[in-house]
Amino acid sequence: MAKLAIYGDSDSGNCHKVVYVAELLNIPFEWVELTALSGDTRKPPFLAINPMGQVPAVVLPDGRTLAQSNAIMLHLAEGSRLIPGDAYDRALMHQWLFWEQYSHETAIAVRRFKKSLLKQRDEEIDPALLTKGNWALKVMNDHLAAHRYFVAEKLSLADIALVAYTRFAGEGGFDLGAFPAVKSWVARIEADLKIKR
Ligand SMILES: N[C@@H](CCC(=O)N[C@@H](CS)C(=O)NCC(=O)O)C(=O)O
Numbered sequence: 001m002a003k004l005a006i007y008g009d010s011d012s013g014n015c016h017k018v019v020y021v022a023e024l025l026n027i028p029f030e031w032v033e034l035t036a037l038s039g040d041t042r043k044p045p046f047l048a049i050n051p052m053g054q055v056p057a058v059v060l061p062d063g064r065t066l067a068q069s070n071a072i073m074l075h076l077a078e079g080s081r082l083i084p085g086d087a088y089d090r091a092l093m094h095q096w097l098f099w100e101q102y103s104h105e106t107a108i109a110v111r112r113f114k115k116s117l118l119k120q121r122d123e124e125i126d127p128a129l130l131t132k133g134n135w136a137l138k139v140m141n142d143h144l145a146a147h148r149y150f151v152a153e154k155l156s157l158a159d160i161a162l163v164a165y166t167r168f169a170g171e172g173g174f175d176l177g178a179f180p181a182v183k184s185w186v187a188r189i190e191a192d193l194k195i196k197r
Contacts, residue, residue, distance in 0.1 A: 001061060002061045002062075002063070003028050003029055003030050003061060004022065004027060004028065004029040004030070004058060004059070004060060004061055004076075005029065005030050005032055005058060005059040006018050006019065006022065006029050006030070006031050006032065006056060006058050007032045007034050007046065007049060007050070007055050007056060007057045007058065007059075008031065008032070008033070008034065008055045008056045009033070009034055009035055009036045009055050010033060011036075011117060012036060012055060012056070013105075013109055013164035013165040013167075013168060014055070014056055014069040014105070014109070014164065015055055015056040015069070016164050017056075017069045017070070017072075017073055017160055017161055017164045018056045018058065018069060018072050018073060018076070019031070020160050020164075020193050020195070021072075021073045021076045021077055021082065021157070021160060022076060023193075023194075024082070024193060025076065025077065025080055025082070027076060034046060034055050036054070036055060037117065041053050041054055041055055049065050050065065050067040052067050052068075054067065056069050056072060057072075058072050069161070069164075070097045070100070070101060070157070070161055073157050073160065073161065074097075074157065077157055081154075081155075082155065082156055082157050082160070083156065083157060084151060084152050084156055086152070089151050089152045089156075092150075092151045092152075092158070093150070093151045093156050093157055093158045096150050096151065096158035096161065096162060097157060097158060097161050100158075100161045100162050103132070103135075103136055103139075104133075104136040104140075104162065104165065104166075105165055106132070107129050107130075107132035107133035107135075107136055108133045108136060108137075108165045108166065108168075108169050108172055108174060109165040109168075109172075110129055111125060111129040111130065111133055111172035111173060111174070112165065112168050112169070112171045112172030113172075114129075114172075115171065115172055115173055116168075116171040116172065122173065130173065130174075133169070133172065133174050134174065134178075137166070137169065137174060137176070137178075137179045137182055138179070140162065140166070140179070140181075140182050140185075141179040141180070141181045141182045144181035144182055144184075144185045145181045148185070148188065149185075150162065155189070155192050159185075159189050159192075160189070160193070163185075163186060163189040163190070163193070166182060166186055167186050167190065167195075
């Protein structure tokens with residue numbers, strides 16, 4: 001029987017999300033490394049798997065393909081403890097997943113990419129990214145000051161999506177020391193996910 005194949009870049013938090021879920025749920029997989037910066041994600045062999053030209057993308061054991069980190073996590077975790085059974089809690093989880101993609105990843109991951117991977121200097125980076133990322137961290141910190149997890153006081157895909165880039169926020173020039181509830185939540189989720197690196 002074919003295994004799940006995860007096409008990803010090992011520097012990418014979006015790709016890590018998929019691995020975290022597969023490992024947590026004991027789903028066997030093979031990893032296919034594709035460096036986003038090399039342009040390989042925009043070449044025909046990979047475009048046949050994901051016409052959007054981005055990692056992560058997966059080929060399921062039955063040969064079907066799927067892209068977008070949060071969609072892949074939702075599919076792999078269908079019916080598992082990582083998706084709340086209660087309809088309202090499930091909607092709350094989706095609330096955080098959509099917010100992560102629109103308001104968090106677009107500032108924190110993008111600034112980290114520019115600073116840490118493209119080696120751009122602060123003066124070269126749009127200052128709005130710092131403002132937007134700090135706002136996202138404040139929203140998280142306010143929530144986590146009163147909660148151990150994002151939804152229903154237990155680990156869900158919301159925590160996994162949000163931790164993926166929050167744990168690298170320092171590489172993007174964000175100071176997690178200013179957001180103590182976020183900092184301790186990151187350590188808690190890293191322990192829950194048994195993250196090694
Ligand atoms: N919304 C997408 C974002 C995926 C994304 O931005 N992937 C980047 C790596 S983190 C990529 O493949 N960049 C290469 C490119 O766009 O050509 C997701 O969550 O999967």
